Amino acid sequence: MSSPDQTPPAAALTDVTAAHASVNLLERLADKLGGRASVSAVFGEPVTRDDITVIPVAGIGFGFGGGAGRETGTAKTGEGGGGGGGAAATPLGFIEIKNGTATYKPIRDPWVDIALPLAALLAGTAAPKIVRALRARRALSRARFTRGG
Missing domain, CATH: 1.20.5 (Single alpha-helices involved in coiled-coils or other helix-helix interfaces)
Incomplete structure (x- = not known):
């Protein structure tokens, strides 16, 4: 016999599966958002013209959340939830390389x-x-x- 404090093996498996699904969801969100939140998404790639190279500078941030589900009660009903995320990129300025000298120029x-x-x-x-x-x-x-x- 098992005591009421112990989790039955089926419920433990469901919780592990739900936790695994949550981890997968968070990893996928992080990969997608991290890949899209980049300096090149805001400005493009560095540009070189007439011995002057301009390298864009941006502040980038992203956040995300996830969820999980589980089986509840003796009626074997389920409950759960999900999550989402977002990304933001803000242009800050650029680095200008000219005659071997690099100068940061903020965008005001x-x-x-x-x-x-x-x-x-x-x-x-x-x-x-x-x-x-x-x-x-x-x-x-x-x-x-x-x-x-």
Whole structure:
């Protein structure tokens, strides 16, 4: 006789098969995503023209998840779930090799180049006006307090 704590051999085999299926699923996802998330998928291959070589640089990441199934209850019903994944590649810049010298050149976001100076200009223009308005309001409050009204 087996105790209630022991797993019957058939259930153990089902769990091992489900775990094996999960591992296979995760391996297939990793292979597919890893093969597609590459610098060449974002930019293409390095290019050489007129003694200048340009090598693209990108940030690449991917994630994935999996699942498993198992047999439950005395009615031998099954339950399980699966998973999926995704990949992202972001262009960061390029390395330019010219006359034996390599130089990294980042790709900058034009909105940052415009928005940051514009925000600083607006803050610099508005700040003195806000300070003057607050001082006038405080002076008015003091005047009312000292008159008692």
